[in-house]
Amino acid sequence: MKTIAARLGLAGTLAILLCLNSLPDVGEAAESAAEPVWDLSDLYPSTVAWTEAYQRTQAAAHALGTYPGTLGRDPKALYTALDAISAVNRESARLAAYASLKGDEDVRIGANQQLRQQADALETLINEQTAWVAPEIIALGPDKIKKFQQAEPRLVSRFDYFLDNTLRGAPHTLGLESEGVLAAAGDVLSQPASLHGVLADGELPSATVTLSDGTSVQLTAPMFEKYRVLHNRADRKLVFDAYWGAHKQFEGTLGQMLATQVLGDEFTAKVRKFPSALAAAQFPDNIPAGVYHTLIDQVHASLPTLHRYLKLRRRLLGIDGPLGYYDSFVPMFKPAVEPSFPVEESERLTIAALQPLGDEYVGLLRKGFAGRWMNAPPAPGKRSGGYMDGAAYDVHPYLLLNHTDEYRSLSTLAHEWGHAVHTLLADGAQPFEKSSYSIFVAETAAINNEMLLNDYMVAHAKSRDEKLFYLGEGLETIRFTYFRQVLFAEFELAIHEEIEQGNSLSGERMSQIYCGLLRSYYGEAEGLMTIDPNYCVEWSFVPHFFTPFYVYQYAISMAGAAYFSDTITHLGVPARERFLTLLRAGGSDYPYELYKRAGVDIATAAPYQALTARMNRLMDQIEALEKHN
Numbered sequence: 365m366k367t368i369a370a371r372l373g374l375a376g377t378l379a380i381l382l383c384l385n386s387l388p389d390v391g392e393a394a395e396s397a398a399e400p401v402w403d404l405s406d407l408y409p410s411t412v413a414w415t416e417a418y419q420r421t422q423a424a425a426h427a428l429g430t431y432p433g434t435l436g437r438d439p440k441a442l443y444t445a446l447d448a449i450s451a452v453n454r455e456s457a458r459l460a461a462y463a464s465l466k467g468d469e470d471v472r473i474g475a476n477q478q479l480r481q482q483a484d485a486l487e488t489l490i491n492e493q494t495a496w497v498a499p500e501i502i503a504l505g506p507d508k509i510k511k512f513q514q515a516e517p518r519l520v521s522r523f524d525y526f527l528d529n530t531l532r533g534a535p536h537t538l539g540l541e542s543e544g545v546l547a548a549a550g551d552v553l554s555q556p557a558s559l560h561g562v563l564a565d566g567e568l569p570s571a572t573v574t575l576s577d578g579t580s581v582q583l584t585a586p587m588f589e590k591y592r593v594l595h596n597r598a599d600r601k602l603v604f605d606a607y608w609g610a611h612k613q614f615e616g617t618l619g620q621m622l623a624t625q626v627l628g629d630e631f632t633a634k635v636r637k638f639p640s641a642l643a644a645a646q647f648p649d650n651i652p653a654g655v656y657h658t659l660i661d662q663v664h665a666s667l668p669t670l671h672r673y674l675k676l677r678r679r680l681l682g683i684d685g686p687l688g689y690y691d692s693f694v695p696m697f698k699p700a701v702e703p704s705f706p707v708e709e710s711e712r713l714t715i716a717a718l719q720p721l722g723d724e725y726v727g728l729l730r731k732g733f734a735g736r737w738m739n740a741p742p743a744p745g746k747r748s749g750g751y752m753d754g755a756a757y758d759v760h761p762y763l764l765l766n767h768t769d770e771y772r773s774l775s776t777l778a779h780e781w782g783h784a785v786h787t788l789l790a791d792g793a794q795p796f797e798k799s800s801y802s803i804f805v806a807e808t809a810a811i812n813n814e815m816l817l818n819d820y821m822v823a824h825a826k827s828r829d830e831k832l833f834y835l836g837e838g839l840e841t842i843r844f845t846y847f848r849q850v851l852f853a854e855f856e857l858a859i860h861e862e863i864e865q866g867n868s869l870s871g872e873r874m875s876q877i878y879c880g881l882l883r884s885y886y887g888e889a890e891g892l893m894t895i896d897p898n899y900c901v902e903w904s905f906v907p908h909f910f911t912p913f914y915v916y917q918y919a920i921s922m923a924g925a926a927y928f929s930d931t932i933t934h935l936g937v938p939a940r941e942r943f944l945t946l947l948r949a950g951g952s953d954y955p956y957e958l959y960k961r962a963g964v965d966i967a968t969a970a971p972y973q974a975l976t977a978r979m980n981r982l983m984d985q986i987e988a989l990e991k992h993n
Contacts, residue, residue: 470746568611597688611901623859644912649804702771750780798952842982945962
C-alpha cells in the first residue's frame with residue numbers, strides 16, 4: 365500500500381490517498397455496464413468548471429506572497445494569513461482529487477493526465493508561496509503564539525495542532541536559505557527510488573520458465589506474484605529459482621541504489637539535527653522513540669506463534685521435512701467451488717459484518733453505497749489496484765476498486781470503505797485543518813473492518829471447507845501484514861544502523877542481513893524452513909524501502925485493529941465508542957496520544973499480544989475442525 369498523504373490545511377499536500385496495490389492488474393478486462401461508476405460532478409460539473417476553479421485558486425496562491433512578515437503583527441493578522449493559506453489548500457485538494465480520479469478512469473487519455481500535472485504544479489506553487497510560514501512562526505516563539513491564541517480563539521479551534529507541530533519542529537528547522545538548499549536537493553535525493561523503479565519495473569531482464577503443464581511464463585513482477593502460488597511444488601521452486609536468479613545478477617546495482625537512499629536519509633536527518641534517520645521519520649507524527657523497538661521485540665516474542673503457523677502450513681500442504689521459502693505463498697485451503705462476491709453482495713456482507721460498529725457507522729456505509737462514490741468494475745485503461753481518496757473535504761470520499769468477485773475483493777471493499785467512513789467521521793467532527801489523520805490510525809480503521817468481516821464469514825460459512833478457507837485467509841493477512849512487514853522493518857533498521865556505525869553497505873551485505881532475518885523468523889534452526897541464499901535478494905523487490913521507515917506503520921495499525929475488533933466484539937458499546945471517538949478525532953492530535961485516549965498504548969506489549977492471540981485463536985479453530993473431519 366502507498367502512504368497516506370495528510371490533508372493538512374497548511375502543508376500544501378493535496379490528497380488523502382489510501383491505496384492497495386496488490387490486486388491483479390486488470391489491463392484490458394471488460395467493463396461491466398450493469399455496475400455504476402462514480403459521479404465526479406459532485407466535485408466539479410465539468411472539466412471546464414474545474415479549469416475555472418483552477419485559475420481562481422492559482423491566482424489566490426500567487427496572492428499569498430503578500431503575507432510574509434505579517435504574522436507577528438497581531439493575533440488577527442496571524443489568523444488572516446493562516447486562513448487564506450488554508451482556503452487555497454482546501455480548494456487545491458479538491459482540484460487534485462478531481463484530476464487524480466479523472467486520470468485513473470482511463471490512464472490512456474492524455475488530456476486527463478494533463479489535469480494531474482496541472483494539479484501537481486499548483487501544489488508546487490503553494491509550497492513555494494508558503495515556505496516562509498514555519499520559519500516565521502518559529503521566530504515568533506511559543507510565548508507570543510500562546511498570547512495570540514488567548515486573544516483569538518480561532519487560532520485554537522482551527523490551528524492549534526498546526527501551530528504546536530510547527531513550534532515543536534524548531535530545533536530541526538533551518539534558516540530560509542538552508543531550507544531552500546535542502547528543498548532544491550530534493551530532486552537529487554529522490555533519484556534512488558526513481559532508478560529502482562526504472563530497473564526493477566522496466567529494464568531488469570525477466571526470466572522465462574516452462575511449467576510442468578507446458579505453459580511458458582515470462583516472470584515479470586506481476587507474473588511472479590501470480591505463479592508463486594502454484595499448487596505444484598516443483599513449479600513453485602522453478603518460479604522462485606528463475607525470478608530471484610535474475611535479481612541476483614543485479615544484486616550489486618540494486619544494492620547501490622538502496623545504499624544511496626539510506627545515505628540520503630541519514631544526510632537529511634543529520635542536517636536537521638536528528639540523532640538518526642529513524643528519529644527523523646518518527647518526528648512528524650511525534651511517535652515515541654521506543655515504539656519501533658517495542659514492535660520488533662514483541663514480534664520476536666511471538667515467533668513461537670509464527671512457527672506454529674509454519675508447522676500447520678507444512679502439515680496441510682503435505683510436505684515431509686522442512687518447508688522451502690517457495691512454499692510460503694500457496695494457499696493452504698481452497699474450497700472445491702470458491703465463493704463469488706459481486707459488488708452488491710459484497711456491500712450486503714460488509715454491512716452485515718460491521719453491525720457491531722453501530723447505527724451511525726452503518727448508516728454512513730449505507731449512504732456511501734447508495735451514492736455514486738465508487739468505481740468498482742475493471743475496465744480497459746483503468747488504474748489497477750484500489751484506493752480511497754478523501755481529499756475533497758467539502759464533498760465526500762471516492763473509492764477506486766477493481767472488483768473481481770473473489771473473497772480478496774470483498775475484503776478490499778470492506779477495507780477501503782473503512783477509510784471512507786473514517787474520513788466522513790473525521791470531516792464531520794473536525795475543521796478542515798484538523799481532519800486529516802495519520803496512517804497509524806487510518807490503517808487501524810480499515811483493518812478493523814477486515815477482521816470483523818473475516819470473523820463474520822467464518823461464523824456464517826455454509827460448510828466446513830468454506831470455514832477453513834476463511835480462517836486461512838485471516839491467518840495469511842496477519843502473517844503478511846504483521847510478521848512479514850516487521851521483518852522488513854527490522855531489515856530497514858539494520859541497514860541504516862550499518863551506515864550510522866560507519867560500515868559500508870553493499871547488495872551482498874544486504875542479502876546477508878536479510879538471510880539472517882529470514883532464517884530467524886522462519887525457524888531454519890528449528891527445522892521448519894530451509895532458506896535458499898539465492899532468495900535472500902528479496903529485499904530488492906520491496907519499493908517501500910525507498911520511503912524511510914514506512915512499513916512498520918502497517919504492523920502497528922494491524923495490532924491496533926486486533927485490539928479494537930476483539931474488545932468491540934466482547935465489550936460492545938463502550939469499546940465501540942472509544943473506537944469511533946478515535947476516528948472522529950481525525951488529525952486533532954498526535955496518533956500516539958489519540959490511541960492512548962482510546963485505550964491502546966502502542967509503546968507497550970498489549971496491542972501486539974492481542975494480535976498474537978488472534979492468530980492463535982484462528983489456528984485453534986482450524987485444528988478443531990481438522991479433528992472433526
